[in-house]
Amino acid sequence: MDSMKADMRDEPQTDFIYCSAAVTEVLKFGPCKLHSGHKVLFLIIPGNPGVVGFYRTFMQTLHSMYEYQYPVWAVSHAGHCAPPATMDMVEDASAAEADVFGLNGQIEHKLAFIRKHVPRETSLVLVGHSIGCYIILEMMKRNPELKTLKAVMLFPTIERMSQSPQGKVMTPVLCHMRYIAYLPLFLLSLLPETLKAGLIKLAFGGINSLDHTVIQPTVGLLSGDCAANAMYMGGQEMRKVLERDNITIKNNLEKLIFYYGATDHWCPVQYYHDIRQDFPQGDFRLCENGFRHAFVLDAGRQVAKMVVEWIRGALRT
Incomplete structure (x- = not known):
């Protein structure tokens, strides 16, 4: 009976809402609405593509390891999410005016979400991945x-993105050639869901311990304009994520934990050494487990367990 209860608590709810006039998917483990009695919320800010379904195993592990006492949400x-049939991608013209799909618009979008859906009394544990850290x-x-x-900053792309090994490859693609990719993306979106899923499994075939919960979110990404919106945001990342924001890091140093990959082509190990040198008192960690930048593909559970250990003390205070 107890295991059945635990299983039910491990089942998330998915909500589709309009935030900043754009369709937004929110994945929720724990309470679906917060009130002032909720002292702490774990809020996941994804990388790009910003698809919350990729983080399901990671979130489920966080939720269960804290014995279901803290809500864990991802926005x-x-x-970046395929809207249900009853919703359009945008609610009205204000989304275009605010350039909500661009990098600045996405930052304002997260602040708007917190203002509307998180009580002022609730403290946040923010977990960012990749551009989510920026x-x-x-x-x-x-x-x-x-x-x-x-x-908590996981594989943080917070500086010199276009100068990184992966950035040098992707900058021309995302900034100058992304329109060429729109036709094949459109054609892929027309395929039956089962065929899309088969192609994705084929593409991920080289990952031995693949977390199969990522298959369906990837199928959703290939629907409609989601992938195009992700590429548009990616182009802005290459142009705008330049210098590290040392002032904000300094002002919040005691709250920040950075976890760098040892083989991360989006933020090379040199970036880890540079930031440690500039902030010797900071909490900077270098991966010793060989996890990939896209850790959600095969290591969501392991990374979540590490995060729990890192912040256990902060939740006791």
């Missing part, structure tokens, strides 16, 4: 009143 990037730093900069207990 998608605006326009977004978190910007959120802390733009709203210093944000009640952040800890901000």
Whole structure:
């Protein structure tokens, strides 16, 4: 009976809402609505593509390891999720005016989500992945009143993105050639779901311990404009994520934990050494487990267990 209860608590709810006038998917483990009695919320800010389904195993592990006492939510990037049949990608013209699918728009989108859906009394444990880390730093900069207990930065792309090994390859693609990719993406979107899933399994075939919960979210990404919106945001990342924001890092150093990959082509090990040199008092960790930048593909559970250990003390205070 107890295991049945645990299983039910491990079942998340998915909500589709409009936030900043753009369709947004919110994956929720634990309570679906927060009130002032909820002391802490874990909020996941994804990488790009900002698809919350990729983080399901990671979130489920966080939720269960804290014995289901803290809600764990993830908010998608605006326009990176296929809307249900009853919703359009945008609610009205204000989404285009605010460039909500661009990098700045996505930062404002997360702040708007917190203002509307998180009580002021609730403290936040922010967990960012990749560009989600840059977004978190910007959120802390733009709203210093944000009640952040800890901000965990996983594989952080917070500087010199276009100069990284992967950035040098992807910058021309995302900034100058992305329109060429739109036709094949459109054609892929017309395929039956089962065929899409088969192609994705084939593409992921080289990953021995693949987390199969990522298959369906990837299928969703190939529907409609989601992948195009992700590429548009990626182009802006290459142009805008340049210098590291040392002022915001310094102002929040005691709240920040950074975890760098040892073989991460988006933020090479040199970036880890540079930031450690600039902030010798900071909490900077280098992966010793060989996890890939896209850790959600095969190591969501293991990374979640590490995060639990890192911040256990902060939740006791």
